[in-house]
Ligand SMILES: [Zn+2]
């Protein structure tokens with residue numbers, strides 16, 4: 001039996017390793033970057049996902065990424081630059097995974113609704129540039145379902161062979177019903193927002209309010225992962241965010257790298273940054289809150305003077321309401337000027353596109369995956385918003401994957417080690433004989 | 446007074462100015478608000494918002510170690526390879542954006558029952574009640590800019606908006 005390389009080729013992170021393993025051996029940003037100190041575009045170093053509950057990812061190098069520019073092969077979730085992807089894969093297979101593609105199979109994830117022209121370019125990369133012996137292409141929701149079904153064999157998800165996978169990743173967010181290990185693509189709904197848009201939104205907010213960080217993709221990713229969370233009560237939290245001193249549970253300070261004593265940014269007082277966790281739902285009950293939203297902003301002109309007292313020479317900035325307004329975008333894009341339904345409504349529309357027999361099972365088997373679901377309180381907030389939209393006779397049960405960044409990869413690894421895998425693949429000879437379009441039909445039902 | 450230093454969107458890269466056909470249509474419309482909304486999503490998907498991407502990608506191969514290329518089949522004589530290389534040279538100027546590829550795919554012509562990227566879009570929210578956050582400070586906003594439709598909360602934030610952001614997305 002040949003080796004299988006499992007590659008979850010995300011727009012943000014690329015996860016790769018050997019089929020059958022528990023975890024990928026390489027996790028690396030799917031981009032090239034050029035730090036200010038470098039003349040060339042460089043391959044990022046692999047990162048290790050910290051096993052704590054936070055989303056923060058730790059690069060293993062100490063390269064100062066202040067104002068580094070970045071080039072990505074993937075735009076809006078889809079492969080647009082095969083030349084650049086070839087460079088990155090070449091580095092991956094040769095220098096990081098040390099595999100020989102010509103005696104390996106490839107299990108590759110590809111986003112739903114990939115355009116035929118992009119599928120063709122992908123097949124050319126796999127078979128013509130890298131010479132893989134065979135290929136199987138899958139999508140993230142079906143792999144996530146497959147993994148969860150095998151991990152929890154007695155669950156409804158497993159018994160009914162049905163789940164609703166909510167994948168909130170780097171490029172976009174999908175609500176995808178899965179039935180008998182196939183994604184029901186006629187029912188999938190997509191929000192055009194993911195982790196990348198959230199980071200860029202955070203850049204905008206900080207750049208308006210404190211100092212210009214528009215160039216700081218890598219630093220602001222770190223800020224977002226460490227400090228953002230989902231609010232369970234936005235009107236209340238907006239009030240708290242404008243208070244001063246200890247009354248303000250959200251204010252915290254992030255220190256930018258100075259390029260001399262530290263090459264990475266950090267949270268100034270990590271304990272302050274965690275104070276919001278002590279807010280409980282009971283504090284909601286104060287009578288003036290949440291009733292008349294438009295009253296809140298009357299005295300803002302005096303209060304915001306505080307914010308302007310930021311010492312630019314110190315290279316640090318405060319965050320308050322930005323911490324929860326950024327993830328808020330996933331729940332209510334319309335609040336921020338985008339004409340798209342939010343996540344709860346997205347799920348309802350996906351479920352309603354399925355046969356009514358499936359509705360109760362889907363609502364009871366919601367699985368959250370993707371790095372952007374790691375914000376604190378994400379699942380709680382989603383349940384709060386979803387419950388009123390779901391028929392009373394249906395139960396709502398939301399599970400966050402144990403490791404939402406690795407979920408699809410683990411599903412792929414499991415599939416690659418199943419006995420039927422080899423027969424599901426398209427071989428290089430078949431590709432050469434039939435061409436891309438006909439081979440692709442094999443991966444459908 | 447020019448506000449180059451405070452306005453991060455001033456120096457957009459040449460690549461992001463190359464807009465997709467849909468954008469062109471929208472930009473041609475006289476509706477500033479539609480323009481602002483589309484440009485908003487473009488801005489949120491931009492990789493190097495504040496960086497001038499002047500020098501193009503001539504140096505891209507410079508990043509590769511030679512041994513990384515080991516598994517790439519180099520068939521300089523194969524005709525298939527040649528046409529691909531010729532194509533690649535043409536395309537070398539700049540890769541197409543996803544919006545351009547989408548336009549080329551002409552998904553609008555598919556029969557209505559065929560699932561596609563376009564049909565999977567979630568669509569507008571059903572509820573018309575929106576909360577409005579000030580685009581400058583983030584607190585609840587009750588005013589709308591008459592020129593671009595963006596929200597702000599106070600005259601202080603309005604001034605910042607006028608100076609730095611108003612209609613700059615579409616300028
Ligand atoms: Zn304001």
Ligand SMILES: [Zn+2]
Nearest residue numbers: 590592593611
């Ligand atoms: Zn305006």
